[in-house]
Amino acid sequence: MDDEFEFFSKQENRTVLNSFRTRLDMYSESDEFAKTRNSYIRLVVNAISRNPKEWDRNCEINISWMGEHFIDEISGDIDFSDKNKMDIIFSICFRLVFEYYLSVKNELSNDFNRLKDFALNNIGFFSDDARFQIDYAFRDMPVAIFKDIANSESIQSIRNLHQVSEYVKNTIDKFSKELAAKEKRVSDLQESLSKYESAFNFVGLYEGFDELSKEKKKEKLNLFRALLASGFFCLLPFLCEVLFIYKNWINLDIYIKAVALSFIPMISIVAISIYFFRVILHSYKGVRAQLLQIEIRKTLCRFIQNYNEYSFDLKSRNSAALEKFENIIFAPIVSDEENLPSAFDGLEQLGKIFQSVKKGG
Template sequence: MGFSFVSESFQNALDRLFETAQKNLNSKDDETKNWANKVRSLKEFFTNRTLEYLDINLHETKKWNLFDVSQLADSIIANDLLHLKYGALSFYVYLKEWEFRRGIKENEQHNPIVRSFYDFIYTEKNQRYLEFKTHYDFVDELPFVICGEIYSDSKLSEIRNFLEEKDFSDFNSFVETNTTTFEMIKKWEESFDEKKQAVLDLEKRLEESKQTYDFVLLNKGFKELYEQKKAELKERRNGYSSFGATLAITPLLLIIFSFIGFWLKGEETLKYLLYVMFPVSTFMLIILYFVRVSLQHVRSVQSQMMQLELRMTLCQFIHNYAEDSEKLHKKNAAGFEKFENIIFSPLVSSDDKIPTTFDGMEQLAKLVSEFRK
């Protein structure tokens, strides 16, 4: 006929059983005390949700009224020790079919309370097997009963007959083909990963080459500008030398011609010298002015060449500017700011200090006006 785990009578019987266990937790009789503690430890297990699951899935246990705690005899209930023993052995049957149905192996049971309960029941089984032989034998035969239930299912028989009637040679061939295909795909994936890594390595090398090349181009630009300034310095020095030579030769020639004139003409030569002195003096002042301008140009070009040499030296010192600029800024912001100011600032020249030709002519004009006065 069977029983139900969700019936009111079963719930009331559970409550009476747990009350008996609670009452004997500190019993003077050690045996009663031990059984009371084991039964009381499973109280949290029997929730409404668990009872519903047991009622749906424990088909074999429900067939036997022997395991229904609500149908225990009054003589058993009146004896606290027997009441606890029958209740605990019924729990043992419930838990075992529950585990078999869910596929939980005994060595995989992680609930310490359940494991402790099993250990206690196994000890009692070894010592007093005959007292609850029916319960123990039922649990031992339960796996075979459940397996027989599964294999005798009509749906399983239909599936088995269907598999026996069908020819699965094509399916086996398909599986073998798929296995070969999967192996090829796996090899392709491994080859793809290798090629992907090779491409990433090439990308990294190209990026490094690009950064190096960019810095080389910057250095090359500085070198080309340096060569231009070098040629310009040579031209400026030649101009400076020409003006300097003219400034030195002019008075010397004047002195030589004066001696020759004095030797040939005597004192009359002095009269001509007075007429020649003013234009020669003006000419020498003009040449002196251009000597000064040429000297300033030479110094300016030399200063720019020194700045270019400094930039080329810094380019050789820092190669990964595009990649390392952020790191360098964080480590030494002030120092790297000075580096950028040097590299990317315009060349400093002395153009503001070089007098223009027009300014020089104004100065000569003022000098001539002073002589007239």
């Protein structure tokens, strides 16, 4: 490598690094993943700021590939809550660390080893672009670095080519095995989460029906109270008439005309009260029927599990296997409206009363 190569050691780039580090230190992360990711970004930026010449010397290839892009990413006003941007910055830092690891004889410090483990263990949580860069660093970058070195003019001898190749191959195999193990673990977790998602969907469906059931029970109670009140009002005019006659029985002949005349408004009030009694009674029966349908749905939700998984398999063999279940669960909740009294029923009854009184007169 060229000992005179400078990038991070340039004053303008050091200024950018220090400015980015200061602003990142002032930012408060919203979740644990972002907090850990940003702490490793700080670790790399601090290390580069302390020894820029050493990182220039040991990361020349990635600097030539992505150096300017890295400086652009951390320059200017940065939205540290932008997950995709911060994931990309982490992936570039990781590539620099990985090349640094390949370039030095000594092992990485514990902090950088933990950075590597964090990238492996959480690769599924990074954005697509960042995950591609991390995967590339593990799988293909060592070979690409070696190819770049092998074809550079600075190589004077290839006496140790076999050892370097073997070392790179072993490193790739090691990280490939670790990555494969972590990917399998992520896949297993994804499968488990899929099963839990199906179960929770049915729990949510049951809770939805349960909330609807509570509302309908309140409505049923209010209608029952209204039903009792309307029934009382139906009897109230008769009770008042009987009470009046009872108290004035001795002088009934004086009030007989008033009593006779009061029958017409009394009967009208009774007819209207009976009409509203019928309306409320019909609504009460409708709500009771709806409650029965909701309870049936709640009962079905208790024992139907993994519907999303086996419904496709069952329907492929028997298209009508779950038809009844679906018809009940997803059918609209209805009430019987056939016997709902018309708004003119009460008027018709009053008309008949007046006609009979007129004929009698």
